[in-house]
Amino acid sequence: MKFSVFEVLKSASQRLAAEKIENPRLDAEILLAHVLKCRRLQLYVDSDKILPLESVFRFNELINRRLERIPTAYLIGAKEFFGLSFAVNENVLIPRPETEILAEFVGEFLRSRGGGKFLDLGAGSGAISVSILKFVKNSRAIAVDISEKALEVAKFNAKKFHVDERAEFFCGDLFFPVEGKIFDAIVSNPPYIPTNDLKTLQSEVKREPQLALDGGIDGLSFYRLIISGAKKFLVDGGVLAVEIGFNQSSAVKNLFEQEKFVEIEIFKDLAGIERVVIGRN
Numbered sequence: 179m180k181f182s183v184f185e186v187l188k189s190a191s192q193r194l195a196a197e198k199i200e201n202p203r204l205d206a207e208i209l210l211a212h213v214l215k216c217r218r219l220q221l222y223v224d225s226d227k228i229l230p231l232e233s234v235f236r237f238n239e240l241i242n243r244r245l246e247r248i249p250t251a252y253l254i255g256a257k258e259f260f261g262l263s264f265a266v267n268e269n270v271l272i273p274r275p276e277t278e279i280l281a282e283f284v285g286e287f288l289r290s291r292g293g294g295k296f297l298d299l300g301a302g303s304g305a306i307s308v309s310i311l312k313f314v315k316n317s318r319a320i321a322v323d324i325s326e327k328a329l330e331v332a333k334f335n336a337k338k339f340h341v342d343e344r345a346e347f348f349c350g351d352l353f354f355p356v357e358g359k360i361f362d363a364i365v366s367n368p369p370y371i372p373t374n375d376l377k378t379l380q381s382e383v384k385r386e387p388q389l390a391l392d393g394g395i396d397g398l399s400f401y402r403l404i405i406s407g408a409k410k411f412l413v414d415g416g417v418l419a420v421e422i423g424f425n426q427s428s429a430v431k432n433l434f435e436q437e438k439f440v441e442i443e444i445f446k447d448l449a450g451i452e453r454v455v456i457g458r459n
């Protein structure tokens with residue numbers, strides 16, 4: 179039997195669609211490009227090309243695992259964030275495009291000051307801190323995560339993008355590892371899903387670490403700890419910037435107000451959802 183690129187993509191997309199996998203064609207293309215070690219665009223150029231049987235088998239294996247609802251990013255071990263291809267595995271949250279506005283805001287803030295030192299609380303894959311370090315040359319970061327395995331991924335990504343000499347990594351609970359240190363900015367995309375909502379999540383999201391998702395009973399536990407603890411770690415005029423979940427903006431803004439942050443602002447993501455809250459010390 180001989181199979182062309184066109185044929186394997188068509189049949190895989192149909193199998194994924196039949197199981198109601200979102201974006202079946204896109205996922206099939208990403209997985210085939212991964213097997214063939216080429217860009218997605220090349221699949222169109224090579225549409226009639228006959229594939230070696232070994233590639234067809236490897237591709238089918240990946241499609242079978244995708245049908246088990248393993249996210250595509252875990253299957254290929256990578257996810258694009260801020261134009262960079264971050265290494266990911268099942269120990270880290272898969273970076274989301276909406277988080278880019280958080281990284282962008284903090285990056286721009288530091289750039290406007292000619293650089294500076296920032297803290298990334300709950301660093302996960304390092305998507306936020308590594309992107310900021312990459313785009314703001316005179317910046318330095320401390321990345322904290324409670325998961326040692328997540329930090330391994332963040333360290334790998336810092337090396338991959340040649341910013342590891344400007345980054346330190348600490349395993350621990352929120353501010354504990356940085357006691358006595360001061361930052362120009364603190365950034366965090368903390369776990370923010372209310373515990374009871376975890377069971378209603380898409381099967382793919384349930385494959386991500388619970389530690390990265392569970393925001394306590396009302397989803398706000400980490401905001402209370404981060405916003406009430408942040409001031410003593412910020413320089414005068416420094417900023418705290420956090421990502422928020424759906425419908426959390428007014429509760430989080432209140433917490434910023436209670437702690438006497440000033441110039442509090444809320445930013446929306448591209449879908450028009452309030453996604454980032456910032457406040458200045």
Ligand SMILES: C[S@@+](CC[C@H](N)C(=O)[O-])C[C@H]1O[C@@H](n2cnc3c(N)ncnc32)[C@H](O)[C@@H]1O
Nearest residue numbers: 273300301302323324325351352367368369390
């Ligand atoms: C929503 S994920 C964000 C990951 C990454 N910053 C991103 O935006 O893609 C939250 C991260 O917080 C970490 N985390 C959970 N509880 C923590 C705690 N008490 N102290 C530090 N990090 C924690 C999790 O391990 C996870 O990596």
